[in-house]
Amino acid sequence: MMRDKMIPVVDVDIKEAELQAVQDVVKSKYLVEGKNARSFEQKFSEFTGTKHVTTVVNGTCALHLALTALEIGPKDEVITTPYTFIASSNSILFTGAIPKFVDIDPETYNLNPEKIEESITKNTRAIMPVHIFGNPCDMGAIKDIAEDRNLLVIEDCAQAHGASIDGKHVGNFSDVAGYSFYGTKNLVGGEGGAVTTNNEELSEKIKSIKNHGRSPAGGYAHYLIGYNFRMTDMTAAIMNVQMDRAEEILTKRHYNGDRYRDLLKDTEEIQLQKILPKHQHSDYIMAPLILKEGTTQEQIIGYLKSKNIGSRTIYSLLSYQQPCYQDLSNWPLSRVINYPDYSKVKCLISENIAKRHFELPMVTSLTEENLEYITETLKQYF
Numbered sequence: 001m002m003r004d005k006m007i008p009v010v011d012v013d014i015k016e017a018e019l020q021a022v023q024d025v026v027k028s029k030y031l032v033e034g035k036n037a038r039s040f041e042q043k044f045s046e047f048t049g050t051k052h053v054t055t056v057v058n059g060t061c062a063l064h065l066a067l068t069a070l071e072i073g074p075k076d077e078v079i080t081t082p083y084t085f086i087a088s089s090n091s092i093l094f095t096g097a098i099p100k101f102v103d104i105d106p107e108t109y110n111l112n113p114e115k116i117e118e119s120i121t122k123n124t125r126a127i128m129p130v131h132i133f134g135n136p137c138d139m140g141a142i143k144d145i146a147e148d149r150n151l152l153v154i155e156d157c158a159q160a161h162g163a164s165i166d167g168k169h170v171g172n173f174s175d176v177a178g179y180s181f182y183g184t185k186n187l188v189g190g191e192g193g194a195v196t197t198n199n200e201e202l203s204e205k206i207k208s209i210k211n212h213g214r215s216p217a218g219g220y221a222h223y224l225i226g227y228n229f230r231m232t233d234m235t236a237a238i239m240n241v242q243m244d245r246a247e248e249i250l251t252k253r254h255y256n257g258d259r260y261r262d263l264l265k266d267t268e269e270i271q272l273q274k275i276l277p278k279h280q281h282s283d284y285i286m287a288p289l290i291l292k293e294g295t296t297q298e299q300i301i302g303y304l305k306s307k308n309i310g311s312r313t314i315y316s317l318l319s320y321q322q323p324c325y326q327d328l329s330n331w332p333l334s335r336v337i338n339y340p341d342y343s344k345v346k347c348l349i350s351e352n353i354a355k356r357h358f359e360l361p362m363v364t365s366l367t368e369e370n371l372e373y374i375t376e377t378l379k380q381y382f
Protein backbone atom coordinates (compact mmCIF):
# COMPACT_ATOMS: atom_id res chain seq x y z
CA MET A 1 0.00 0.00 0.00
CA MET A 2 1.34 3.44 -0.98
CA ARG A 3 2.14 5.71 1.95
CA ASP A 4 1.22 9.35 2.29
CA LYS A 5 4.30 10.46 4.24
CA MET A 6 8.00 10.12 3.33
CA ILE A 7 9.95 7.66 5.49
CA PRO A 8 13.02 9.78 6.27
CA VAL A 9 16.51 8.61 5.47
CA VAL A 10 17.78 10.75 8.37
CA ASP A 11 15.95 11.40 11.63
CA VAL A 12 17.22 12.58 15.01
CA ASP A 13 16.33 10.57 18.11
CA ILE A 14 16.01 13.37 20.68
CA LYS A 15 13.47 13.37 23.49
CA GLU A 16 12.27 15.61 26.31
CA ALA A 17 15.18 14.51 28.54
CA GLU A 18 17.78 16.04 26.18
CA LEU A 19 15.84 19.32 26.14
CA GLN A 20 15.66 19.35 29.92
CA ALA A 21 19.38 18.65 30.22
CA VAL A 22 20.25 21.61 27.97
CA GLN A 23 17.88 23.89 29.87
CA ASP A 24 19.54 22.91 33.14
CA VAL A 25 22.94 23.90 31.77
CA VAL A 26 21.67 27.21 30.43
CA LYS A 27 20.01 27.99 33.76
CA SER A 28 23.22 27.17 35.62
CA LYS A 29 25.05 29.77 33.45
CA TYR A 30 28.03 27.40 33.28
CA LEU A 31 27.96 27.01 29.51
CA VAL A 32 31.57 26.10 28.87
CA GLU A 33 33.03 22.63 29.20
CA GLY A 34 32.56 21.49 32.79
CA LYS A 35 30.89 18.82 34.89
CA ASN A 36 28.70 17.52 32.07
CA ALA A 37 31.74 16.98 29.87
CA ARG A 38 33.54 15.10 32.65
CA SER A 39 30.52 12.93 33.30
CA PHE A 40 30.07 12.20 29.58
CA GLU A 41 33.75 11.22 29.29
CA GLN A 42 33.24 8.76 32.15
CA LYS A 43 30.12 7.27 30.56
CA PHE A 44 31.71 7.03 27.12
CA SER A 45 34.74 5.30 28.63
CA GLU A 46 32.45 2.71 30.22
CA PHE A 47 30.47 2.35 26.98
CA THR A 48 33.51 1.80 24.74
CA GLY A 49 35.68 0.06 27.29
CA THR A 50 38.50 2.48 26.41
CA LYS A 51 40.33 3.90 29.43
CA HIS A 52 40.74 7.54 28.45
CA VAL A 53 38.19 9.76 26.72
CA THR A 54 38.57 13.42 25.76
CA THR A 55 35.57 15.40 24.53
CA VAL A 56 36.08 17.69 21.56
CA VAL A 57 34.00 19.98 19.45
CA ASN A 58 33.45 17.59 16.52
CA GLY A 59 34.73 14.44 14.86
CA THR A 60 36.98 16.26 12.41
CA CYS A 61 38.83 17.89 15.31
CA ALA A 62 38.96 14.51 17.05
CA LEU A 63 40.94 12.99 14.16
CA HIS A 64 43.09 16.11 13.72
CA LEU A 65 43.90 16.07 17.44
CA ALA A 66 44.64 12.34 17.45
CA LEU A 67 47.11 12.72 14.58
CA THR A 68 48.71 15.82 16.13
CA ALA A 69 49.18 14.14 19.50
CA LEU A 70 50.93 11.26 17.72
CA GLU A 71 53.25 13.88 16.17
CA ILE A 72 52.27 12.99 12.65
CA GLY A 73 53.31 15.93 10.52
CA PRO A 74 54.81 17.31 7.35
CA LYS A 75 55.78 14.79 4.71
CA ASP A 76 54.59 11.77 6.70
CA GLU A 77 52.26 9.53 4.74
CA VAL A 78 49.05 8.23 6.27
CA ILE A 79 47.22 5.41 4.52
CA THR A 80 43.45 5.75 4.42
CA THR A 81 40.35 4.96 2.37
CA PRO A 82 38.87 7.24 -0.29
CA TYR A 83 35.37 5.89 0.36
CA THR A 84 34.50 8.01 3.39
CA PHE A 85 33.48 11.48 4.44
CA ILE A 86 36.08 14.08 3.40
CA ALA A 87 36.97 14.76 7.08
CA SER A 88 38.99 11.52 7.31
CA SER A 89 41.63 12.59 4.79
CA ASN A 90 41.29 16.32 5.53
CA SER A 91 42.38 15.69 9.11
CA ILE A 92 45.58 14.18 7.67
CA LEU A 93 46.12 17.21 5.43
CA PHE A 94 45.65 19.58 8.40
CA THR A 95 48.78 18.16 10.05
CA GLY A 96 50.89 18.59 6.92
CA ALA A 97 50.91 14.83 6.37
CA ILE A 98 50.00 13.29 3.03
CA PRO A 99 46.88 11.13 2.63
CA LYS A 100 47.71 7.98 0.69
CA PHE A 101 44.50 6.50 -0.69
CA VAL A 102 44.27 2.73 -0.77
CA ASP A 103 41.46 0.74 -2.34
CA ILE A 104 38.76 -1.04 -0.38
CA ASP A 105 37.33 -4.51 -0.23
CA PRO A 106 34.38 -4.90 -2.64
CA GLU A 107 32.23 -6.64 -0.02
CA THR A 108 32.96 -4.87 3.28
CA TYR A 109 33.66 -1.43 1.66
CA ASN A 110 36.56 -1.11 4.14
CA LEU A 111 40.33 -0.76 3.57
CA ASN A 112 41.75 -3.91 2.01
CA PRO A 113 44.69 -5.07 4.17
CA GLU A 114 46.52 -6.59 1.18
CA LYS A 115 46.47 -3.27 -0.62
CA ILE A 116 47.70 -1.49 2.53
CA GLU A 117 50.76 -3.70 2.57
CA GLU A 118 51.58 -2.87 -1.07
CA SER A 119 51.26 0.89 -0.47
CA ILE A 120 53.70 1.25 2.42
CA THR A 121 56.76 3.37 1.65
CA LYS A 122 59.64 4.63 3.77
CA ASN A 123 57.56 7.73 4.55
CA THR A 124 54.49 5.86 5.79
CA ARG A 125 53.88 6.66 9.48
CA ALA A 126 50.33 5.56 10.07
CA ILE A 127 47.16 3.86 8.89
CA MET A 128 43.72 5.41 9.39
CA PRO A 129 41.05 2.75 8.92
CA VAL A 130 37.47 4.06 8.78
CA HIS A 131 34.69 1.74 9.95
CA ILE A 132 32.50 2.79 7.09
CA PHE A 133 28.76 2.96 7.75
CA GLY A 134 29.62 1.34 11.10
CA ASN A 135 31.09 -1.88 9.65
CA PRO A 136 34.22 -2.79 11.65
CA CYS A 137 37.37 -3.05 9.51
CA ASP A 138 39.54 -6.14 9.60
CA MET A 139 41.48 -4.77 12.57
CA GLY A 140 43.33 -8.04 13.21
CA ALA A 141 44.99 -7.85 9.79
CA ILE A 142 45.56 -4.09 10.05
CA LYS A 143 47.15 -4.39 13.49
CA ASP A 144 49.45 -7.17 12.24
CA ILE A 145 50.66 -4.98 9.38
CA ALA A 146 51.12 -1.99 11.70
CA GLU A 147 53.14 -4.01 14.21
CA ASP A 148 55.22 -5.59 11.49
CA ARG A 149 56.01 -2.28 9.78
CA ASN A 150 56.16 -0.13 12.89
CA LEU A 151 53.20 2.07 11.96
CA LEU A 152 50.72 3.93 14.13
CA VAL A 153 46.99 3.27 13.78
CA ILE A 154 44.21 5.84 14.20
CA GLU A 155 40.67 4.44 13.97
CA ASP A 156 38.01 6.68 12.49
CA CYS A 157 35.03 5.56 14.58
CA ALA A 158 32.80 8.49 13.57
CA GLN A 159 30.11 6.15 12.28
CA ALA A 160 30.75 3.24 14.59
CA HIS A 161 29.07 3.82 17.97
CA GLY A 162 28.06 0.38 19.12
CA ALA A 163 30.26 -1.53 16.63
CA SER A 164 32.49 -4.23 18.01
CA ILE A 165 34.84 -7.07 17.14
CA ASP A 166 34.59 -10.20 19.24
CA GLY A 167 32.68 -8.24 21.88
CA LYS A 168 35.26 -5.44 22.12
CA HIS A 169 34.12 -1.98 21.00
CA VAL A 170 35.96 -0.55 17.99
CA GLY A 171 38.49 2.10 18.93
CA ASN A 172 40.36 -0.41 21.10
CA PHE A 173 42.39 -1.87 18.21
CA SER A 174 44.69 1.10 17.64
CA ASP A 175 46.76 3.79 19.30
CA VAL A 176 43.93 6.27 19.31
CA ALA A 177 40.41 6.67 17.91
CA GLY A 178 38.16 9.56 16.91
CA TYR A 179 34.36 9.70 17.22
CA SER A 180 31.75 12.14 15.92
CA PHE A 181 28.42 13.01 17.50
CA TYR A 182 27.19 15.01 14.53
CA GLY A 183 23.40 15.34 14.39
CA THR A 184 22.78 12.29 12.17
CA LYS A 185 24.97 9.79 14.00
CA ASN A 186 23.78 6.91 16.20
CA LEU A 187 24.44 9.00 19.32
CA VAL A 188 24.01 12.71 18.67
CA GLY A 189 25.00 15.97 20.28
CA GLY A 190 24.30 18.25 17.32
CA GLU A 191 28.03 18.64 16.88
CA GLY A 192 30.53 16.94 19.14
CA GLY A 193 33.34 14.45 19.14
CA ALA A 194 35.66 12.41 21.31
CA VAL A 195 39.20 11.07 21.20
CA THR A 196 39.77 7.79 22.99
CA THR A 197 42.93 5.89 23.87
CA ASN A 198 44.19 3.29 26.31
CA ASN A 199 47.53 5.13 26.58
CA GLU A 200 47.57 7.44 29.61
CA GLU A 201 50.52 9.57 28.53
CA LEU A 202 49.00 10.11 25.09
CA SER A 203 45.68 10.99 26.70
CA GLU A 204 47.29 13.73 28.81
CA LYS A 205 48.85 15.19 25.69
CA ILE A 206 45.51 15.05 23.87
CA LYS A 207 43.78 16.85 26.76
CA SER A 208 46.43 19.55 26.75
CA ILE A 209 46.49 20.13 22.96
CA LYS A 210 42.72 20.40 22.81
CA ASN A 211 42.91 23.20 25.42
CA HIS A 212 45.65 25.45 23.98
CA GLY A 213 48.47 23.36 25.40
CA ARG A 214 47.59 24.09 29.05
CA SER A 215 48.31 21.82 31.98
CA PRO A 216 45.28 19.96 33.46
CA ALA A 217 45.10 22.64 36.18
CA GLY A 218 44.28 25.28 33.54
CA GLY A 219 45.73 28.78 33.84
CA TYR A 220 47.66 30.82 31.32
CA ALA A 221 50.86 28.85 30.93
CA HIS A 222 50.88 27.04 27.57
CA TYR A 223 53.32 24.15 27.28
CA LEU A 224 52.37 22.88 23.85
CA ILE A 225 51.03 24.63 20.78
CA GLY A 226 47.41 23.65 20.91
CA TYR A 227 43.93 24.41 19.71
CA ASN A 228 40.60 25.24 21.24
CA PHE A 229 38.69 22.04 20.50
CA ARG A 230 36.60 22.16 23.70
CA MET A 231 33.01 20.91 23.72
CA THR A 232 30.32 23.14 25.26
CA ASP A 233 28.56 21.80 28.34
CA MET A 234 25.23 22.03 26.49
CA THR A 235 26.50 19.47 23.99
CA ALA A 236 27.94 17.36 26.79
CA ALA A 237 24.58 17.46 28.60
CA ILE A 238 22.83 16.10 25.49
CA MET A 239 25.51 13.43 25.18
CA ASN A 240 25.00 12.40 28.80
CA VAL A 241 21.34 11.72 28.12
CA GLN A 242 22.21 9.95 24.86
CA MET A 243 24.58 7.69 26.80
CA ASP A 244 21.78 6.84 29.24
CA ARG A 245 19.64 6.01 26.19
CA ALA A 246 22.43 4.29 24.23
CA GLU A 247 21.17 0.79 24.81
CA GLU A 248 17.63 1.69 23.73
CA ILE A 249 18.88 3.53 20.61
CA LEU A 250 21.39 0.89 19.56
CA THR A 251 19.03 -2.02 20.19
CA LYS A 252 16.61 -0.44 17.71
CA ARG A 253 19.39 0.27 15.20
CA HIS A 254 20.61 -3.33 15.39
CA TYR A 255 17.04 -4.56 15.05
CA ASN A 256 16.61 -2.50 11.86
CA GLY A 257 19.92 -3.78 10.48
CA ASP A 258 19.11 -7.41 11.25
CA ARG A 259 15.62 -7.10 9.71
CA TYR A 260 17.02 -5.59 6.48
CA ARG A 261 19.69 -8.28 6.28
CA ASP A 262 17.07 -10.97 6.73
CA LEU A 263 14.38 -9.50 4.47
CA LEU A 264 16.83 -8.73 1.64
CA LYS A 265 19.10 -11.77 1.87
CA ASP A 266 17.65 -13.42 -1.25
CA THR A 267 17.38 -10.28 -3.39
CA GLU A 268 19.99 -11.07 -6.02
CA GLU A 269 19.91 -7.69 -7.73
CA ILE A 270 21.57 -6.00 -4.74
CA GLN A 271 24.44 -6.80 -2.40
CA LEU A 272 24.41 -5.89 1.28
CA GLN A 273 27.61 -4.80 3.02
CA LYS A 274 29.43 -7.93 4.19
CA ILE A 275 30.09 -8.11 7.93
CA LEU A 276 33.08 -10.25 8.92
CA PRO A 277 32.58 -13.09 11.44
CA LYS A 278 32.36 -11.91 15.08
CA HIS A 279 32.02 -8.31 13.90
CA GLN A 280 29.03 -6.30 15.11
CA HIS A 281 27.94 -3.51 12.74
CA SER A 282 26.86 -0.24 14.36
CA ASP A 283 23.91 -0.17 11.93
CA TYR A 284 24.44 3.50 11.27
CA ILE A 285 23.91 3.33 7.50
CA MET A 286 22.35 0.67 5.30
CA ALA A 287 23.72 1.16 1.81
CA PRO A 288 23.30 -1.78 -0.58
CA LEU A 289 25.07 -2.01 -3.93
CA ILE A 290 23.15 -2.35 -7.16
CA LEU A 291 24.34 -5.49 -8.94
CA LYS A 292 21.82 -5.45 -11.76
CA GLU A 293 23.37 -4.16 -14.98
CA GLY A 294 21.56 -1.18 -16.43
CA THR A 295 20.01 -0.02 -13.13
CA THR A 296 21.48 3.29 -11.97
CA GLN A 297 21.55 4.97 -8.57
CA GLU A 298 19.37 7.79 -9.89
CA GLN A 299 16.74 5.34 -11.12
CA ILE A 300 16.47 3.42 -7.89
CA ILE A 301 16.57 6.51 -5.65
CA GLY A 302 13.94 8.21 -7.83
CA TYR A 303 11.75 5.11 -7.66
CA LEU A 304 12.05 4.80 -3.87
CA LYS A 305 11.27 8.48 -3.38
CA SER A 306 8.23 8.17 -5.65
CA LYS A 307 7.01 5.54 -3.14
CA ASN A 308 7.73 7.87 -0.21
CA ILE A 309 10.89 6.07 0.89
CA GLY A 310 13.82 8.38 1.63
CA SER A 311 17.00 7.40 -0.23
CA ARG A 312 20.18 9.08 -1.41
CA THR A 313 23.79 8.44 -2.34
CA ILE A 314 26.43 9.20 0.25
CA TYR A 315 29.96 9.22 -1.12
CA SER A 316 29.39 9.19 -4.84
CA LEU A 317 32.52 11.33 -5.14
CA LEU A 318 35.52 9.67 -3.50
CA SER A 319 37.80 11.88 -1.39
CA TYR A 320 40.52 12.09 -4.07
CA GLN A 321 37.87 12.88 -6.70
CA GLN A 322 36.68 15.96 -4.80
CA PRO A 323 37.44 19.19 -6.66
CA CYS A 324 39.62 20.42 -3.76
CA TYR A 325 41.87 17.33 -4.08
CA GLN A 326 41.93 17.29 -7.86
CA ASP A 327 43.58 20.71 -7.63
CA LEU A 328 45.32 21.33 -4.31
CA SER A 329 46.73 24.73 -5.32
CA ASN A 330 44.32 26.54 -2.97
CA TRP A 331 45.70 24.64 0.02
CA PRO A 332 48.52 26.77 1.49
CA LEU A 333 50.68 23.79 2.50
CA SER A 334 50.91 22.81 -1.17
CA ARG A 335 53.52 25.60 -1.38
CA VAL A 336 55.90 23.58 0.77
CA ILE A 337 54.76 19.97 0.50
CA ASN A 338 54.95 17.87 -2.62
CA TYR A 339 51.55 16.22 -2.77
CA PRO A 340 50.81 13.39 -5.16
CA ASP A 341 48.74 14.36 -8.18
CA TYR A 342 45.39 13.14 -6.87
CA SER A 343 43.85 13.48 -10.33
CA LYS A 344 45.95 10.43 -11.29
CA VAL A 345 44.88 8.24 -8.35
CA LYS A 346 42.60 5.33 -9.24
CA CYS A 347 40.95 3.03 -6.71
CA LEU A 348 38.75 1.01 -9.01
CA ILE A 349 36.73 -0.90 -6.40
CA SER A 350 35.96 2.32 -4.51
CA GLU A 351 34.96 4.03 -7.76
CA ASN A 352 32.58 1.20 -8.54
CA ILE A 353 30.97 1.28 -5.08
CA ALA A 354 30.69 5.08 -5.25
CA LYS A 355 28.67 4.71 -8.46
CA ARG A 356 26.49 1.79 -7.39
CA HIS A 357 25.34 2.29 -3.79
CA PHE A 358 22.14 3.80 -2.47
CA GLU A 359 21.01 4.44 1.10
CA LEU A 360 17.91 3.08 2.82
CA PRO A 361 16.33 4.58 5.97
CA MET A 362 17.94 3.19 9.16
CA VAL A 363 16.47 5.62 11.68
CA THR A 364 15.15 4.53 15.08
CA SER A 365 11.65 5.77 14.21
CA LEU A 366 11.23 2.94 11.64
CA THR A 367 8.37 0.58 12.44
CA GLU A 368 8.20 -3.10 11.52
CA GLU A 369 5.58 -2.15 8.96
CA ASN A 370 8.01 0.44 7.49
CA LEU A 371 10.74 -2.20 7.19
CA GLU A 372 8.41 -4.59 5.40
CA TYR A 373 7.10 -1.84 3.12
CA ILE A 374 10.61 -0.64 2.21
CA THR A 375 11.95 -4.10 1.43
CA GLU A 376 8.82 -5.22 -0.46
CA THR A 377 8.81 -2.01 -2.52
CA LEU A 378 12.48 -2.47 -3.36
CA LYS A 379 11.92 -6.08 -4.44
CA GLN A 380 8.99 -4.99 -6.61
CA TYR A 381 11.33 -2.68 -8.52
CA PHE A 382 13.39 -5.61 -9.72
Ligand SMILES: Cc1ncc(COP(=O)(O)O)c(C=O)c1O
Pocket residue numbers: 058059060061084085087088130156158159179180181182191192193
Ligand atom coordinates in the same frame (compact mmCIF):
# COMPACT_ATOMS: atom_id res chain seq x y z
C1 LIG B 1 33.77 8.74 8.63
C2 LIG B 1 33.72 10.13 9.21
N1 LIG B 1 34.84 10.68 9.67
C3 LIG B 1 34.85 11.89 10.22
C4 LIG B 1 33.69 12.63 10.36
C5 LIG B 1 33.76 14.00 10.91
O1 LIG B 1 32.93 14.23 11.99
P1 LIG B 1 32.28 15.66 12.25
O2 LIG B 1 31.23 15.89 11.21
O3 LIG B 1 31.71 15.53 13.62
O4 LIG B 1 33.36 16.67 12.18
C6 LIG B 1 32.49 12.07 9.91
C7 LIG B 1 31.22 12.76 10.03
O5 LIG B 1 30.50 13.43 9.88
C8 LIG B 1 32.50 10.80 9.31
O6 LIG B 1 31.37 10.26 8.86
